[in-house]
Amino acid sequence: MEKISHLGQTLTQWRVGSSTFLAWPEKGARLMSWTVAGADGATREVIYWPESKNLDDFFKARGGNPILFPFNARSYDRGDIHFWRDTHDVRRVMPMHGLARQGDFKVTRADDTGFTALFDPGTEARACYPFDYEFTVTYRFTPSSLVCELTLKNLGAEPLSWSAGHHFYFGVPWRAGATRGDYRIRIRATKRYNQDFKTGQLISGPVLQTEESLANPLLIDAIHTALSSNEIVFGEKGRAENVTVRLGSALVPPPGAAIVTWSGSGDAPYYCVEPWMGPPNAAEHKLGLHFVPPGKSETFIVSIEVR
Numbered sequence: 001m002e003k004i005s006h007l008g009q010t011l012t013q014w015r016v017g018s019s020t021f022l023a024w025p026e027k028g029a030r031l032m033s034w035t036v037a038g039a040d041g042a043t044r045e046v047i048y049w050p051e052s053k054n055l056d057d058f059f060k061a062r063g064g065n066p067i068l069f070p071f072n073a074r075s076y077d078r079g080d081i082h083f084w085r086d087t088h089d090v091r092r093v094m095p096m097h098g099l100a101r102q103g104d105f106k107v108t109r110a111d112d113t114g115f116t117a118l119f120d121p122g123t124e125a126r127a128c129y130p131f132d133y134e135f136t137v138t139y140r141f142t143p144s145s146l147v148c149e150l151t152l153k154n155l156g157a158e159p160l161s162w163s164a165g166h167h168f169y170f171g172v173p174w175r176a177g178a179t180r181g182d183y184r185i186r187i188r189a190t191k192r193y194n195q196d197f198k199t200g201q202l203i204s205g206p207v208l209q210t211e212e213s214l215a216n217p218l219l220i221d222a223i224h225t226a227l228s229s230n231e232i233v234f235g236e237k238g239r240a241e242n243v244t245v246r247l248g249s250a251l252v253p254p255p256g257a258a259i260v261t262w263s264g265s266g267d268a269p270y271y272c273v274e275p276w277m278g279p280p281n282a283a284e285h286k287l288g289l290h291f292v293p294p295g296k297s298e299t300f301i302v303s304i305e306v307r
Contacts, residue, residue: 001013001014001110001111001112002015004022006055007052007053007054007055008054008055009024009055011023011024011032012024012025012110012115014112014114014141016112016113016141016142016143017142017143017144018036018037018038018143019034019035019036019037019046019141019142019143019144020033020034020035020036020037021033021034021114021139021141021146022034022049023115023139024055024058025105025107025110025115025117026104026105026106026107026117027058027059027104027105028058028059028066028067028100028101028102028103028105029067029100029105029117029119029137029139030058030059030064030065030066030067030101031047031064031065031139031146031148032047032049032063032064033045033047033048033049033063033064034046034047034146036144036306044171044174044241045171045174046170046171046174046243046304046306047063047064047065047168047169047170047171048063048064048169048170048171048269048270049061049063049064049169050062050063059101059102062169062264062268062270063169063270064169065148065166065167065168065169066097066101066166066167067100067101067137067150067164067166067167068097068098068100068101068164068165068166068167068276069098069099069100069119069135069150069152069162069164070098070099070129070135070152070161070162070163070164071084071094071098071162071163071164071280071281071282071283072097072098072163072164072165072260072274072276072277072278072279072280072282073096073097073195073260073280073281074096074195074197074200074280074281075094075200075280075281075283075284076199076200076201076281076284077091077284079198079199079200081197081200082094082095082096084283084284085283085284086161086283087158087159087161092127092128092129092130093127093128094128094129094283095124095128097167098164099119099121099124099125099128099129100119100135100137101167103119103120103121103122103125104119104120104122105117105118105119105120105137106118106120108136109138113140113141114138114139114140114141114146115138115139116136116137116138116139117136117137117138118134118135118136119134119135119136119137131154131156131160132154132155132156133152133153133154133155133156133160134151134152134153134155135150135151135152135153136149136150136151136153137149137150138151144305144306144307145303145304145305145306146303146304147301147302147303148166148301148302148303149299149300149301150164150299150300151297151298151299151300152164152292152297152298152299153292153296153297154292154293154294154295154296154297155295156294157294158294159291159292159293159294160291160292161283161289161290161291162277162289162290162292162298163276163277163278163282163283163288163289163290164276164277164300165258165260165274165275165276165277165300166274166275166276166302167272167274168245168272168273168274168275168304169270169271169272170234170243170270170271170272170273171269171270172214172234172269172270172271173236174236174241175236175239178236179215180213180214180215180266180267180271181213181214181215182236182237183213183214183215183234183235183236183237183271184211184212184213184214184234184235184236184237185211185212185213185214185219185232185233185234185261185273186210186211186232186233186234187208187210187212187224187227187232187259187261188210188227188228188229188231189224189225189226189227189228189259190225190226190227190228191205191224191225191226192204192205192206192207192208192222192223192224192225193205193222193223193225193279194206194221194222194223195221195223195279195280195281200280200281200284201281201285202223202279202281202285202287205222205223206218206219206222208222214234214271215266217266219261220261220262220263221260221261221262222260222261223258223259223260223279223280224258224259224260224261225255225256225257225258225279225287225288226255227247227252227253227257227258227259228252229251229252230246230247230248230249230250230251230252230253231244231245231246232244232245232246232247232259232273232275233245234271234273240307241306241307242306242307243273243304243305243306244304244305244306244307245259245273245275245302245303245304246302246303246304246305247259247275247302248300248301248302249301254288256277256278256279256282256287256288256289257275257276257277257278257288258275258276258277258278258279258288259273259274259275259276260272260273260274260276261273261274262274275302276288277290277300278290
């Protein structure tokens with residue numbers, strides 16, 4: 001582990017075997033990039049980070065792994081975007097992707113294996129989610145994998161609702177000369193939705209096969225649920241070094257758990273495979289909405305492996 005200066009800021013870098021991980025734990029607990037050095041000296045970008053001249057709009061960057069907490073993507077209250085309604089029928093503001101990606105964190109552990117960071121909610125976060133809690137992000141790094149744990153501890157006297165997730169930007173394609181159409185993804189899901197961006201409601205999604213080409217436009221903004229396996233695998237057809245994303249530690253995730261597939265354009269240098277506790281707008285439709293009892297904690301675990 002070492003501190004490095006980048007664009008006027010101090011970041012933290014880990015070299016673990018052939019892997020290098022770069023993060024800014026104090027800002028959004030953000031993993032920025034993960035690269036793997038090959039035997040031939042070439043470097044593969046597993047987690048993509050865009051080139052930039054400054055870090056002024058760091059939390060908006062399309063790269064790394066933004067942490068989505070307490071809710072994923074777009075929240076609605078009775079058709080109005082960027083609001084949610086709590087269990088006491090109080091309407092509150094909720095920004096796109098929640099509060100953590102633009103928030104400050106305090107590092108409580110940093111060593112050669114990774115880090116743990118505690119969310120330090122500011123004025124906006126306290127107004128949007130005004131409860132007594134601790135939210136921590138923990139990363140553990142190995143030469144060929146990472147594990148990330150999102151933990152919500154309820155310090156209050158009533159159940160605390162949440163439905164958090166990740167927004168991993170994977171570098172695709174990762175071989176020179178390849179195109180997105182050369183890559184396949186396997187998701188064992190029996191239900192798929194899209195979100196109606198006008199109302200926030202879930203609507204019937206595309207009909208997809210278990211294995212699809214990443215070039216299939218129907219994958220964009222698809223919400224894959226009712227997962228029969230916690231493993232999502234993607235890579236170049238006929239080649240090794242696939243990426244395996246595991247949602248949770250159980251072989252079969254909870255019924256409401258979701259994988260979202262997305263990319264900003266057909267030729268973007270990244271492809272997002274996003275493991276979520278539930279679909280967007282969970283506070284309203286309740287699918288994938290979790291409650292942490294008073295005095296208890298809940299942890300959402302996701303791992304990624306290159307093999």
